[in-house]
Amino acid sequence: MKPKNMNQFDVAVIGSGPGGYVAAIRCAQLGMKTVVIEKEPTLGGTCLNVGCIPSKSLLDSSHHYETATKDFKTHGIDVSGKIEVNFAQMIARKREVVSTTVKGIDFLMDKNKITVLRGLGSFEDATHIKITGKDAQTIEVKHSIIATGSTPGSLPFINLDKERIITSTEALELSEIPKHLVVIGGGVIGLELGQVYRRLGAEVSVIEYADRISPVLDAALSKELMKVMKKQGVKFHLSHQVTAVERKGNTVTVTANDKKGAAQTFAGDYCLVAVGRKPYTNGLNAEAAGVTLNDRGQVVVNDQLQTTAQNIYAIGDVVRGAMLAHKAEEEGVLVAEYLAGQKPHIDYNLIPNVIYTWPEVAAVGKTEEELKGANIPHKAGQFPMRALGRSRASMDTDGFVKILTHAETDEILGVHMIGARAADLITEAVTAMEFRASAEDLARMSHAHPTYAEAVKEAALAATGNRALHV
Ligand code: NAI
Numbered sequence: 384m385k386p387k388n389m390n391q392f393d394v395a396v397i398g399s400g401p402g403g404y405v406a407a408i409r410c411a412q413l414g415m416k417t418v419v420i421e422k423e424p425t426l427g428g429t430c431l432n433v434g435c436i437p438s439k440s441l442l443d444s445s446h447h448y449e450t451a452t453k454d455f456k457t458h459g460i461d462v463s464g465k466i467e468v469n470f471a472q473m474i475a476r477k478r479e480v481v482s483t484t485v486k487g488i489d490f491l492m493d494k495n496k497i498t499v500l501r502g503l504g505s506f507e508d509a510t511h512i513k514i515t516g517k518d519a520q521t522i523e524v525k526h527s528i529i530a531t532g533s534t535p536g537s538l539p540f541i542n543l544d545k546e547r548i549i550t551s552t553e554a555l556e557l558s559e560i561p562k563h564l565v566v567i568g569g570g571v572i573g574l575e576l577g578q579v580y581r582r583l584g585a586e587v588s589v590i591e592y593a594d595r596i597s598p599v600l601d602a603a604l605s606k607e608l609m610k611v612m613k614k615q616g617v618k619f620h621l622s623h624q625v626t627a628v629e630r631k632g633n634t635v636t637v638t639a640n641d642k643k644g645a646a647q648t649f650a651g652d653y654c655l656v657a658v659g660r661k662p663y664t665n666g667l668n669a670e671a672a673g674v675t676l677n678d679r680g681q682v683v684v685n686d687q688l689q690t691t692a693q694n695i696y697a698i699g700d701v702v703r704g705a706m707l708a709h710k711a712e713e714e715g716v717l718v719a720e721y722l723a724g725q726k727p728h729i730d731y732n733l734i735p736n737v738i739y740t741w742p743e744v745a746a747v748g749k750t751e752e753e754l755k756g757a758n759i760p761h762k763a764g765q766f767p768m769r770a771l772g773r774s775r776a777s778m779d780t781d782g783f784v785k786i787l788t789h790a791e792t793d794e795i796l797g798v799h800m801i802g803a804r805a806a807d808l809i810t811e812a813v814t815a816m817e818f819r820a821s822a823e824d825l826a827r828m829s830h831a832h833p834t835y836a837e838a839v840k841e842a843a844l845a846a847t848g849n850r851a852l853h854v
Pocket of ligand 1: 435538567568569570571572573575590591592593596597598623624625657658659660705706707736737738739
């Protein structure tokens, strides 16, 4: 079938987050007649509307406030009068950032001649999708890409009232700064949003089930990040299992069993539930198209991201793997190129992981725990940010870069960093690992002075055998 009619398409992408809209652009670039179906009023999905972009906006604003109140004096900047937060303006700016960003996606859809249909897409069968909502109609498609993303997860006994017991979505739109924010879950969302509200003056208590925060990270990063955030005033309660969350008036009480099994209570005016996200397929009627979901609600896919229906693919948070915008983007490109007959490839080991706290945390490749678990002989080289002139100049002396290499070949197997601009610095590690560089390769490359990136070179020098120059 070559699409002839208005409602016939080569590819339908359901969902317009970073996975979906990027898949659509790549499909259009490759000559396919493409439609994007989106149920929300704006394009961009979780990331642009209620995730990455608004959270970074609030992280940046609150970081400015913290710097102004804590470090300006040392820098020799005297601000007369009291420095105050105008929270309504901070939220308004965040909305403006989101609105400009989502308009950019409208522009990209127009530019690439992609049809956008507003409404909920449901499969009637493997080649027909019914859209209900603003652009109600049924379309006929050759291929579909499910990119419906994820939604905040919770615990079975929690009644998310979205006023006081909230998810990240509401935490980005509060009308006041909490006095005491109790955060359930010391993962990415809990740490990023916990830091925002701590900087703005809230007492923040993080309750984490595991024995360390962000347990997927290399343990050295978890430890350092917790140390720094404790210094910033965040309180941590590790190895605590939450058993109840109750709201009475404006008070939310969280009960959790500590390591010894003793019940502890934490009373706050808000409770942020950040215990992970779950795949979203509501209303999709995937089964009607022959698409199988697993018991975690994920769409089951093979290595080409093809579902159990031969002409339907799925990408991003709704399938297995890390729930990251940039992972979804790579998958979107992969499916589009695969449909065009190309042979694309993704190395999942080289998808970086970032936490946008300050200092930032970024990592790629294997953690030391994973290497030990797999009995891979390895070496570690570590270099502290405080030893850099650049870090002292900007007063960003917390953190380090840690490089793990194969003990026999010197190939870089993992890079783990915490420090200023780590989210940007990690790209050097990804590039090096993509080309299967050794620590020696990295150590011999010139790094501009003074930069934070010098820590990467120094850690590489350390990994090759105690050759770091500035410690
Ligand atoms: P997460 O998986 O990062 O962290 C959840 C945390 O909650 C874990 O530390 C877990 O041990 C803990 N936990 C689970 N059950 C618990 C319980 N009953 N009591 C106490 N602690 C419990 O999930 P999070 O932070 O909700 O983020 C969701 C997803 O969104 C993640 O997959 C993340 O990758 C993505 N995301 C990525 C960002 C980034 O790349 N910077 C920013 C925000 C979200």
